[in-house]
Amino acid sequence: MIKSYAEQFYYLMKLGREFEIRAKEEYMKGNIGGFLHLAIGEEAVHVGATVGFGKGDIFVHYRDHIYALARGIPAKEVMAELFGKVTGVSKGKGGSMHLYHPKYNFYGGIAIVGAQIPHAVGAAYARKLLGHTEGVLVAFGDGATNAGNFYESLNLAAVYKVPVIFLCENNYYAIGTRIDRVSAFSDLYLKAKDYMPAISVDGMDVFEVFNAVSKAKEYVETESKPYFIEAKTYRYEPHSMSDGGDYRSPRELKIAKERDPIERLKEKGLEKGVLTPEFIKTIDEKVEKEIEEAVEFALNSPEPSEDELYKDIYCEVCEDVVS
Amino acid sequence: MLYREALKKAMDELMEEDETVVVLGEDVGFYGGNYRVTEGLYAKYGEKRVIDTPIAENSIVGNAIGMAIGGLRPVAEIMTVNFSLIAYDQIVNEAAKIRYMSGGKVSLPLTIRMPQGVAKQLAAQHSQSFERIYASIPGLRVFTASDSITAYYGLKQAILLDDPVVFLEHELLYAQDFDFIDIPHFDVRKQRLIKEGNDITVVSYLKMLHDTLEAIKDIEKDLGISVEVIELTSLNPLNLDKVYESVKKTKRLVVVNEEPKTGSFATEIITKVIENNFYDLDAPPLRICGEDVPTPYNRKLELLSIPTPDKIYKKIIEWGKENGL
Ligand SMILES: Cc1ncc(C[n+]2csc(CCOP(=O)(O)OP(=O)(O)O)c2C)c(N)n1
Numbered sequence: 001m002i003k004s005y006a007e008q009f010y011y012l013m014k015l016g017r018e019f020e021i022r023a024k025e026e027y028m029k030g031n032i033g034g035f036l037h038l039a040i041g042e043e044a045v046h047v048g049a050t051v052g053f054g055k056g057d058i059f060v061h062y063r064d065h066i067y068a069l070a071r072g073i074p075a076k077e078v079m080a081e082l083f084g085k086v087t088g089v090s091k092g093k094g095g096s097m098h099l100y101h102p103k104y105n106f107y108g109g110i111a112i113v114g115a116q117i118p119h120a121v122g123a124a125y126a127r128k129l130l131g132h133t134e135g136v137l138v139a140f141g142d143g144a145t146n147a148g149n150f151y152e153s154l155n156l157a158a159v160y161k162v163p164v165i166f167l168c169e170n171n172y173y174a175i176g177t178r179i180d181r182v183s184a185f186s187d188l189y190l191k192a193k194d195y196m197p198a199i200s201v202d203g204m205d206v207f208e209v210f211n212a213v214s215k216a217k218e219y220v221e222t223e224s225k226p227y228f229i230e231a232k233t234y235r236y237e238p239h240s241m242s243d244g245g246d247y248r249s250p251r252e253l254k255i256a257k258e259r260d261p262i263e264r265l266k267e268k269g270l271e272k273g274v275l276t277p278e279f280i281k282t283i284d285e286k287v288e289k290e291i292e293e294a295v296e297f298a299l300n301s302p303e304p305s306e307d308e309l310y311k312d313i314y315c316e317v318c319e320d321v322v323s
Numbered sequence: 324m325l326y327r328e329a330l331k332k333a334m335d336e337l338m339e340e341d342e343t344v345v346v347l348g349e350d351v352g353f354y355g356g357n358y359r360v361t362e363g364l365y366a367k368y369g370e371k372r373v374i375d376t377p378i379a380e381n382s383i384v385g386n387a388i389g390m391a392i393g394g395l396r397p398v399a400e401i402m403t404v405n406f407s408l409i410a411y412d413q414i415v416n417e418a419a420k421i422r423y424m425s426g427g428k429v430s431l432p433l434t435i436r437m438p439q440g441v442a443k444q445l446a447a448q449h450s451q452s453f454e455r456i457y458a459s460i461p462g463l464r465v466f467t468a469s470d471s472i473t474a475y476y477g478l479k480q481a482i483l484l485d486d487p488v489v490f491l492e493h494e495l496l497y498a499q500d501f502d503f504i505d506i507p508h509f510d511v512r513k514q515r516l517i518k519e520g521n522d523i524t525v526v527s528y529l530k531m532l533h534d535t536l537e538a539i540k541d542i543e544k545d546l547g548i549s550v551e552v553i554e555l556t557s558l559n560p561l562n563l564d565k566v567y568e569s570v571k572k573t574k575r576l577v578v579v580n581e582e583p584k585t586g587s588f589a590t591e592i593i594t595k596v597i598e599n600n601f602y603d604l605d606a607p608p609l610r611i612c613g614e615d616v617p618t619p620y621n622r623k624l625e626l627l628s629i630p631t632p633d634k635i636y637k638k639i640i641e642w643g644k645e646n647g648l
Binding site: 033034085090093096110143146147182247304310 | 353355357378380381614
């Protein structure tokens with residue numbers, strides 16, 4: 001366990017969790033609208049993968065806040081987007097499910113299940129054609145692995161030989177349907193193993209995810225071939241804020257929480273001496289302050305002006321090309 | 324009766340009568356449906372007739388087509404119309420064409436239910452209306468349900484018809500309570516006269532029907548006129564006899580729907596009325612539709628992007644004044 005990574009993971013996972021807890025509160029107050037999909041419980045996957053992947057394009061789904069934060073997008077810009085403010089990453093037009101920030105190589109935030117998977121394959125193809133070796137990471141849920149987009153992408157990635165990491169977050173549920181009721185088997189890495197190297201890792205262990213993704217990155221970039229990782233994880237919250245979540249037993253939830261990724265890292269880190277109680281205290285305070293500032297910023301930011309409704313639909317300089 | 328209960332009642336009654344009626348879709352079974360429309364059916368009819376599917380819309384519709392060929396009467400739920408585009412090939416290339424391509428030998432008693440429209444802050448990929456693209460496909464019936472009456476009767480007729488039907492619901496209507504009365508000879512294919520009037524014919528459906536009715540109260544008061552309102556319950560095939568008759572009397576037509584204006588279904592209605600009633604008209608027809616933009620997340624912008632009772636009121640008053648009302 002490397003100290004600097006343990007510290008970084010602790011900070012990012014804590015930031016992600018506190019961000020989401022606060023987002024939930026702000027949703028209850030009516031400051032955030034629409035669907036709000038929280039990833040509490042899944043921090044180890046979102047943080048471990050993002051840090052392990054390092055630089056390169058990332059494509060994720062609607063459960064995207066922690067990925068965005070782990071990528072380094074400032075919490076205040078993410079929060080402002082959830083508030084629908086013009087200072088948000090998508091100017092208040094995208095909302096919680098649609099965070100985009102090319103500066104951070106972050107391409108969504110896509111709310112159609114599985115639609116981002118072919119995008120990632122195409123992006124990897126583009127990079128390769130343009131002479132880069134940089135890989136692409138795409139994250140999706142277990143629910144996305146039963147549709148055509150998924151299989152078509154595995155096939156194309158293998159045929160084109162492109163550097164893409166498929167990261168399947170297996171949290172066992174797609175809204176209220178448990179995976180074993182709609183999937184022929186629940187070890188999802190098996191779905192990919194005939195196309196590419198495919199492994200399964202403990203998604204509640206941030207180091208395990210980090211190591212797997214780091215190794216995968218090296219593989220895809222040196223070999224120029226795809227790689228598949230299934231991370232077994234769990235979301236504590238219901239599917240979204242509009243879902244009661246009563247399809248799961250309290251016992252099941254309790255068992256999952258016993259493997260809490262943040263607590264686990266803390267315990268192990270303290271035991272091994274790479275984290276100290278003082279460090280944890282400092283980080284907890286820093287995170288609290290950061291979240292507070294993010295909410296202040298979001299609250300005090302202006303709404304988009306009315307003419308924003310008609311902007312950003314088409315490129316605004318394209319007349320030059322036509323005339 | 325709640326709108327969603329009316330929909331369930333239609334399915335429940337037919338499932339009880341006829342064991343070939345089955346329901347399938349994402350989360351429709353154990354979970355009870357995302358909008359709680361199928362709640363209770365799983366417990367009553369079991370997992371073989373209330374089928375939880377993977378998130379795979381193309382397969383949901385494709386399998387439903389096969390089920391219909393195989394002797395069942397499937398009612399497929401696509402969680403929202405936004406995801407139906409993944410099944411667009413099965414709906415358009417397969418479901419809509421099979422009767423014709425088989426010279427009438429193969430029937431598809433298939434219903435595809437799905438909600439559409441702008442709800443609250445769900446952003447561009449979750450806030451669309453697609454009646455224009457489904458209602459322009461020959462071979463596909465398209466019905467809408469604007470209240471509990473059309474939800475109940477319309478859905479029952481959709482399931483009983485031996486044709487593929489796209490059955491459009493609206494996301495914001497599920498939890499609404501509407502008066503329910505028995506209508507003995509209800510025919511979903513023949514549009515519905517909601518309110519009689521003499522000076523303007525307003526045509527609408529789904530949520531916009533209610534926003535229009537709300538606006539009309541003040542319009543009638545402020546202009547001192549009366550408005551006739553017709554609900555379109557069938558968009559394809561499109562029978563506009565009631566609208567033609569009405570325009571003969573009122574001489575003015577307004578169509579209100581939620582789709583982006585360019586190419587919206589309102590355009591089709593107006594074109595047909597012009598073809599039929601050109602010399603009856605005393606004013607150019609008015610289209611009140613959504614803006615030509617993807618739906619924004621921000622609530623203020625979102626409301627600017629679609630008709631609201633207030634906007635409907637203002638547009639009709641302004642147009643009425645310009646046209647001598
Ligand atoms: C194509 C499509 N179908 C249905 C939906 C509705 N929907 C949104 S999330 C979701 C469940 C996805 O589950 P999973 O992929 O396991 O991810 P999780 O939400 O558990 O992270 C569904 C059915 C959608 N957004 N897109």
